[in-house]
Amino acid sequence: WSWLLSLYAAIVVLTNRRRHRSFLPYVTATLMGTQVFFLILNAFIASPFKMLAVGREITAAADGRGLNPLLQYWAMAIHPPMLYLGYVGFVVPFAFALGALIAREPDESWLRTIRRWTLITWLFQSCGILLGAGWAYAVLGWGGYWGWDPVENASLLPWITATAYIHSVMMQEKKGMMKVWNIVLISATFWLCIFGTFLTRSGVVSSVHAFAQSEIGHWFVGFLALIAGVCVFVILNRLDYLKSEARLESVVSRESSFLFNNLLLLVSCFAVLWGTLFPVISEAFTGEKISVDTLFFNRVQVPIGLMLLFLTGVAPLVAWRRTSVASLKRNFLFPGAGALVLMGALFAAGVRHFYALVCFGLCLFVAWTIFLEFYRGARAIRVRTGLSLPAAAVELTRRNTRRYGGYTVHMGIVLMFVGFAGAAFNQHKQVETVVGGTFNIGRYQLKVRELREGANPNYVWNHAVIDVFVRGEHVGVLEPERRFYPASEQGTSEVAIRRRLNEDLYLNFAGMTDDQSKAVIQAYVFPLVSWIWIGFWVLLAGTLICLTPSRVKVRGTRAGEEPELAAEMAAAER
Structure with missing residues (x-):
């Protein structure tokens, strides 16, 4: 956070040194205020050098266990930086919006500046989310790409509000409408970025993605409260500056389609936030943490997603103001x-x-x-x-x-x-099989040609060679593998995937049976999943x-x- 924010702040000051002079000091102050918070955490609260320090001297440290085996995948070299480029980047449009609001900037040319910033950071966030989904699909062995985990949700929340802002700010540029709404959206996006970092580092909710549990949670809570208080005060104090210049003339218009789009996105965001925080809320009221499963999220988000998809098609077909x-x-x-x-x-x-x-x-x-x-x-x-x-x-x-x-x-x-x-239309089958064994899933017939095992200095492995047939015709060979890393005492799967536009055949070597006589193979057929990556x-x-x-x-x-x-x-x- 600190390093990326300092880089972003330097770029902002350099590229705008001759523009927006009336409110750029407020922009810089907002960026630096956020930077001060994270520098305080780094220097005094959760120093990254604390574990190596004894008194005033730095001591030698024993070799660690190495990188988590699950993270030894190319996408994980890009996924975290992309997400943090998104998280940190959303500070910039928030700082511009807050600065223009404080200074009562009459010229709305700053909207074009933050539109570009918002698009860039939205793109970073999108890339981070999709790279994480691709990693989960190709590495974890369960065949899914999204599990509604709290930290996954934390990356999705600011993406949703930023998407709403990108659409609604067009109304302000073209019609002078929805000014209060846009300020609220960009403020909420920044707040949710800090909130996502809080979820990742505080351990307040259980997640397979949480980086660490530390004592910095209450510092984040205080900073989140400060952000909310400042935003509410400034917005209420500048309501006269945020008056709309036009009104919605017809329900059947492009303006209304943008409005409905925003409302649905906000409902989606609230549902994700509620489901993510429900264990914390339930513990506060009942003393017991109660988690919601993926079924809750799917029941809520699928209808919302379909309505948003419908509006995506409607908007180009209706005119501004009203449609005959x-x-x-x-x-x-x-x-x-x-x-x-x-x-x-x-x-x-x-x-x-x-x-x-x-x-x-x-x-x-x-x-x-x-x-x-x-x-x-x-x-x-x-x-x-x-x-x-x-x-x-x-x-x-x-x-x-x-x-x-x-x-x-x-x-x-x-x-x-x-x-x-x-x-x-996903299909799943788990079998225990031996060399020469066959099994079917969907239109595929699978035959185990060979089972191998071995070891190298990094891990112990079991490897399967499986022939794939479709209606008796040999169409390929898949070779899933199971690995165990003694240093970290962790097992991983190297899945084998036959990717096609119509469906993926996905094989996971789950391990050997207790008596080591049979291989446990999990087979999946995932129709149309390649279109997500396309x-x-x-x-x-x-x-x-x-x-x-x-x-x-x-x-x-x-x-x-x-x-x-x-x-x-x-x-x-x-």
Whole structure:
């Protein structure tokens, strides 16, 4: 925290030394106030050098046990730094918002500055979360990528509020609306970043991800209370400065879709926070810690996620201020009909899982609306310039990177939801088998060709070689392995995965039976899970497009240009 925050603060001061002079001192003071808190912890409360110090001298320390075997994976070299780049980075937009509020800054150009900062830190947080999910899937051996663990939730909470802010701040930029709401959102995001660090380091809740348990918890509680108090006081004291410049004119408008999007995200955030803190709350009132399981989170979050997915498709189809009935019919007819046809076809094919059916239908609905947005704009540019349709789509994106980069991010979310929906059809089987033994799962027939064992200076291992057949045809070999590290007295799994776009075949060597005569193999089939990782790369590309400056174009009707084409171009580039 301290090192990254000092780096961020230096970049902020350097890049803004000739801008925002009226409130930059408040920005710097906010950054430095946060830095002072963490430096006090490092220097006096939980010094990282304390264990090596005896009096005033540094003593020699025995060799440690080495890096936790579960963390010896490439993604774990990137996952923690990415998360902390996100956690710490959200201090910057909060500092700008608080500084502008204190100084009553009349010029809202600072919104463009923190928009870029927020997108960058949101991207870091997204990368950290998805890298952690990929690590859990490929290393832990249980086949999942998200377990609603408290520390996992702690990384998700500021991501949710930051996502809400990224959408709602567009209302303030375009319409001068939702100013109080935006300040609350960015303040909540910063507060949740500190709260996530508190959960990770305090041990207040049990988590497999907690780094350490220490006595710094009450210091964090005090700092969190201070942040909340300062934010509430400043917001209430500056309510006159935060008056909206416009009102919501219609429920059926783009403004209302952003508002509903924000409300759903906040409900999702509260549900995650409630489930995470429920053991602490229950202990305070009953004296007993009661944890909620993944079923609670899934029951709440799945419907919310589907409603958010629906709004992702609705927003591009409705206009600012208000939308006519004729426009709704024209824009919703084909995407809506396509979604219903797909759901009917899947139902006829035997799919009976309600949420999965709805999710697949909504994914097609949203993808269709995104395609229409690109197609209409690209078609107008093609007519005007003679470019091919793909080249026109690239040109369209370059002219308004924020808009079409955002649509690309939405497409990444759609692909991830396809992967999430596939979890409804997961299959699992555990068998005890010997060399030559066979077993089936889904459409796969598996035969154990060989079992090996051995050791090296780092670990002891058991290794299986398993042939994979589909309808009698040999399609590959998977080699899962079980390891035991004597230094840390910890066992790990090296899972074997056959990755395909339609499904993954996932094998985990769980160990040997007590009499060492049979191997215990856990086999899973995970339909569509690869689309989660593909969606992440699309999301990454879309965010980078958003961060790229748009090409400036002069709008208007040229001499001899058809009015209809000019109107279509204006609609495409709006």
